[in-house]
Amino acid sequence: MLKNITLGQFFPGNSVLHRLDPRSKLIITLIYIVALFLCVNFYGYALIAACAVAALIAGRLKPRLIFNGLKPLVFVIVLTAFLNLFYSQSGTILFSWWRLTITDTGIFNALTMLARIILLICGTMLMTYTTSPLALTDALESLLKPLNKIRFPVHELAMMMSIALRFIPTLIEETDKIMTAQKARGADFETGSLFKRAKALLPLLVPLFVSAFRRADELAIAMDARCYNGGTGRTRMKQLRYTALDVKAFALTAVLLAAVIALRVFI
Amino acid sequence: MTIETTNLQYTYDTGEDALQSVTLSFSPGSFNAVLGHNGSGKSTFAKLLNALLEPSGGSVLIDGLSASDPESILPIRQRVGMVFQNPDNQLVASIVEDDVAFGPENLGIAPEEIRRRVDEALANVHMTAYAEHAPHLLSGGQKQRIAIAGILACLPKCIILDEPTAMLDPKGRAEVLSTIHEMNRKYGITVILITHHMREAVDSDRVIVFSDGTVVADGTPREVFSAKLGVLANAGIDPPETVKLLQALRAKGLHVAGDALTSDECAAAIAVMTKANSKSQIANRKDGGTETKADNSSHSERELILQCRKLRYTYSAGTPFEFEALAGVDFDLPKGVFAGIIGQTGSGKSTFIQHLNGLLKPNAGTILLNGEDLHRDKAAALAAKYKIGLVFQYPEYQLFEETVYKDISFGPKNMNLTDGDIDVRVREAAKFAGLTDDLLDKSPFALSGGQKRRVAIAGVIAMRPEVLILDEPSAGLDPIGRRDLLANLLDYHKSTGSTVLLVSHSMDEIAETAELIYVFNDGKIELSGTPSEVFVNAERLRAIGLDIPEVTQIALKLRKLGIDVPANIYTIDDAVREILRLC
Numbered sequence: 001m002l003k004n005i006t007l008g009q010f011f012p013g014n015s016v017l018h019r020l021d022p023r024s025k026l027i028i029t030l031i032y033i034v035a036l037f038l039c040v041n042f043y044g045y046a047l048i049a050a051c052a053v054a055a056l057i058a059g060r061l062k063p064r065l066i067f068n069g070l071k072p073l074v075f076v077i078v079l080t081a082f083l084n085l086f087y088s089q090s091g092t093i094l095f096s097w098w099r100l101t102i103t104d105t106g107i108f109n110a111l112t113m114l115a116r117i118i119l120l121i122c123g124t125m126l127m128t129y130t131t132s133p134l135a136l137t138d139a140l141e142s143l144l145k146p147l148n149k150i151r152f153p154v155h156e157l158a159m160m161m162s163i164a165l166r167f168i169p170t171l172i173e174e175t176d177k178i179m180t181a182q183k184a185r186g187a188d189f190e191t192g193s194l195f196k197r198a199k200a201l202l203p204l205l206v207p208l209f210v211s212a213f214r215r216a217d218e219l220a221i222a223m224d225a226r227c228y229n230g231g232t233g234r235t236r237m238k239q240l241r242y243t244a245l246d247v248k249a250f251a252l253t254a255v256l257l258a259a260v261i262a263l264r265v266f267i
Numbered sequence: 268m269t270i271e272t273t274n275l276q277y278t279y280d281t282g283e284d285a286l287q288s289v290t291l292s293f294s295p296g297s298f299n300a301v302l303g304h305n306g307s308g309k310s311t312f313a314k315l316l317n318a319l320l321e322p323s324g325g326s327v328l329i330d331g332l333s334a335s336d337p338e339s340i341l342p343i344r345q346r347v348g349m350v351f352q353n354p355d356n357q358l359v360a361s362i363v364e365d366d367v368a369f370g371p372e373n374l375g376i377a378p379e380e381i382r383r384r385v386d387e388a389l390a391n392v393h394m395t396a397y398a399e400h401a402p403h404l405l406s407g408g409q410k411q412r413i414a415i416a417g418i419l420a421c422l423p424k425c426i427i428l429d430e431p432t433a434m435l436d437p438k439g440r441a442e443v444l445s446t447i448h449e450m451n452r453k454y455g456i457t458v459i460l461i462t463h464h465m466r467e468a469v470d471s472d473r474v475i476v477f478s479d480g481t482v483v484a485d486g487t488p489r490e491v492f493s494a495k496l497g498v499l500a501n502a503g504i505d506p507p508e509t510v511k512l513l514q515a516l517r518a519k520g521l522h523v524a525g526d527a528l529t530s531d532e533c534a535a536a537i538a539v540m541t542k543a544n545s546k547s548q549i550a551n552r553k554d555g556g557t558e559t560k561a562d563n564s565s566h567s568e569r570e571l572i573l574q575c576r577k578l579r580y581t582y583s584a585g586t587p588f589e590f591e592a593l594a595g596v597d598f599d600l601p602k603g604v605f606a607g608i609i610g611q612t613g614s615g616k617s618t619f620i621q622h623l624n625g626l627l628k629p630n631a632g633t634i635l636l637n638g639e640d641l642h643r644d645k646a647a648a649l650a651a652k653y654k655i656g657l658v659f660q661y662p663e664y665q666l667f668e669e670t671v672y673k674d675i676s677f678g679p680k681n682m683n684l685t686d687g688d689i690d691v692r693v694r695e696a697a698k699f700a701g702l703t704d705d706l707l708d709k710s711p712f713a714l715s716g717g718q719k720r721r722v723a724i725a726g727v728i729a730m731r732p733e734v735l736i737l738d739e740p741s742a743g744l745d746p747i748g749r750r751d752l753l754a755n756l757l758d759y760h761k762s763t764g765s766t767v768l769l770v771s772h773s774m775d776e777i778a779e780t781a782e783l784i785y786v787f788n789d790g791k792i793e794l795s796g797t798p799s800e801v802f803v804n805a806e807r808l809r810a811i812g813l814d815i816p817e818v819t820q821i822a823l824k825l826r827k828l829g830i831d832v833p834a835n836i837y838t839i840d841d842a843v844r845e846i847l848r849l850c
Contacts, residue, residue, distance in 0.1 A: 134360075134361055134362065134365075162359075162360065162361065163359060165361050166358070166359065166360060166361045166402070166403075169401070169403040170355050170403050173403070174664075177659065177664075178664065178665050180621065180626060180659070181657075181659045181662065181665045182665060182677075183626060183652070184624060184626060184652060184656075184657040184659070184727070185652075185677055185678040185681065185726060185727065185730070186652055186653065186677075186678055186681030186682060186730075187677075187681065188681075202667060203665075203667045203677065204667075205667075206667035207664055207665050207666065207667050210664075210666075210667075210712065211664055214356075215355070215356045218351065218353060218356035218357070219356050219357065219359070221314075221319060221351070222349075222351055222356065222357035222359075223359060223369075224319055224344075225317055225319055225344060225348070225349040225351075226344070226348075226359075226369055226370040226373060226417060226418070226421070227341055227344045227345055227370055227373040227374055227421065228369075228373045229341065229373060233375045234372055234373055234375060235371075235372050235375050235376060235377065235378060235381065236368075236372055236378065237364075237365070237368035237371070237372060237378055237381040237382055237385060238365070238368075238378075239378055
């Protein structure tokens with residue numbers, strides 16, 4: 001049944017990574033990405049890879065999850081690395097054919113790129129695996145709050161995101177129902193030319209849109225009835241709080257960043 | 268806490284009057300039921316009390332606060348909470364406790380206080396165990412209780428519920444009602460319950476009947492249901508079965524005393540009357556509950572249109588969500604009958620009917636359509652879709668075409684019929700579904716909810732199926748809509764002679780229409796047979812969470828009081844005949 005799909009890639013748990021404030025996780029992931037792009041040599045990448053592995057263990061996530069996450073991207077990763085192989089003209093030529101040359105710098109660049117992309121994906125995956133989409137929304141709302149000063153509708157955006165998260169499963173269920181009902185009237189969603197199939201989607205999409213609008217309308221009235229009045233004066237039951245854990249995590253991240261910079265400067 | 272409306276009026280943007288001069292006041296802590304046909308103005312009235320609409324004339328005063336004053340809107344909404352019909356469309360958050368916190372958060376309450384209120388509200392609706400669940404995985408009744416908790420957390424003095432049980436099964440309905448009554452008793456919260464279910468109105472302190480934008484009856488349930496029957500009929504209200512039975516008896520010249528409302532009172536009144544007439548000699552009592560009415564020609568001799576043997580179906584096999592929906596269903600459907608399927612949510616009925624037209628393929632077992640295997644080849648399975656017409660729950664949400672005509676012709680078009688053929692079928696189907704010709708060129712989205720549903724049903728009838736299966740066709744309709752739709756279906760059955768299979772939660776509905784009943788429980792057919800064969804098993808039906816028709820309940824109570832009526836009467840006509848026999 002379509003009903004049983006899980007949203008996002010969140011794996012609930014109670015590890016150190018799960019307990020970190022979502023804001024910390026967002027910021028730390030950003031710093032991690034910056035550090036990654038500051039790396040210029042093998043030692044830098046090794047250090048960051050070590051940190052990623054440590055985080056994986058701290059999050060009590062199975063390594064298989066990471067491999068599964070990388071799988072759909074294998075083609076893109078390999079292609080990028082492969083193109084980099086031929087990109088560099090400097091260094092010792094190891095192989096040359098027609099216009100293609102492979103130099104030792106080229107090989108180094110390709111490997112660097114490979115490491116960079118994999119570590120980048122690993123880092124963001126570690127965050128999404130251990131943070132619920134809802135917590136991420138809250139974190140974004142909280143971090144973007146200063147933008148309120150320039151009249152950027154932070155609260156409204158966050159509210160929209162969380163309502164979307166709430167209604168995705170409901171609408172998926174509804175799609176399933178409408179599809180079955182139209183099939184019972186002889187609709188065929190699976191065979192025929194591309195044009196025919198696109199046309200066959202009409203009996204599905206029209207009711208789905210109509211229903212989404214109806215739901216939006218009813219939800220708006222229900223929110224009104226529950227005293228919703230925009231973001232001003234609104235409090236939150238669950239407040240985001242930085243704990244000692246977050247302080248430690250930030251300290252570790254700072255050390256990592258410093259180490260990466262040091263490696264760049266001195267080696 | 269006072270709620271007062273004076274000469275309250277509301278006019279739609281179209282110039283149509285929704286409410287004309289309604290003056291009402293509600294006393295603190297009272298339990299009020301509001302009845303009325305669709306479009307009678309009752310929902311508009313509710314929204315005016317909650318300041319969701321602004322009065323066009325007259326006034327609404329909540330604790331002295333005027334709903335016309337923009338400054339009082341939030342304080343009014345905090346005092347008067349509102350629960351709506353559709354459980355899905357009023358939950359905002361993806362986690363139950365976050366949703367309950369939504370109201371207090373909007374009111375700017377301090378976080379610790381919100382936490383306390385949320386915990387208390389969830390405990391009050393008995394949903395504490397689900398605090399961290401996702402709402403979309405809950406049942407309808409559970410979702411409605413969460414919605415009620417969300418209102419309770421705002422500490423309201425009054426809760427208005429706009430048909431909160433219309434989309435629920437009997438179990439969910441019972442859960443929600445007991446929650447509402449508990450809140451009323453325990454915390455003295457004023458309740459204004461808008462409903463189409465008479466049994467819900469019987470239990471209230473006061474019944475108010477709306478019709479065409481005015482209040483036509485107002486009083487205790489006893490006063491309203493017994494004294495003002497003519498008024499009720501005009502307002503499109505279907506009185507409780509108990510009242511209808513007493514009325515029917517009186518129409519036959521029997522003098523039944525009192526104004527009984529509950530089945531207990533009704534049985535007692537009838538018992539007193541029969542004993543007084545004393546022709547019921549205890550001497551000529553027949554034996555017990557196994558007695559059945561003269562069996563109207565055994566159905567087993569009829570030709571079978573559908574036969575299922577040992578049907579099994581499991582959802583998400585091999586995953587943690589694995590669920591066996593059908594656990595060996597044996598089913599025989601004679602040609603040309605009007606049959607009913609009844610069972611609780613999750614008993615497998617919906618899964619089962621999707622097998623009958625080949626939408627789902629069983630994991631094991633066979634389905635024979637007119638004696639031939641439905642899945643013998645692809646063409647046969649495809650043909651089955653047209654031979655077995657399936658109308659799903661809330662079918663109005665599948666409409667998509669520009670005009671009613673085009674929407675009804677979707678099925679016939681997929682069958683590759685000629686335009687002439689399609690035209691004949693569309694018009695014929697529209698007539699059977701109770702749609703007039705002038706509606707055919709309109710957009711389906713411009714029609715009322717009941718009309719939309721008829722369009723969807725016509726869309727299936729237009730395929731001229733040999734068997735028409737309808738899943739809860741009357742769910743959410745008002746009593747008139749429900750009665751008319753069932754009449755249309757019976758008419759269709761009679762004039763085409765085709766087989767009809769009606770899936771329903773309502774025992775009364777099945778009792779009124781079906782010649783054969785199949786009772787589903789835990790993925791199997793627990794009981795089947797004629798209504799009298801089925802309803803005689805009252806205890807077994809109750810054990811699997813099903814109701815028995817109210818008339819049957821009264822009959823059972825009469826038997827307990829020593830009155831000799833059969834235990835399996837299920838229509839008012841039968842009951843009247845049996846009671847007359849005794850007098």
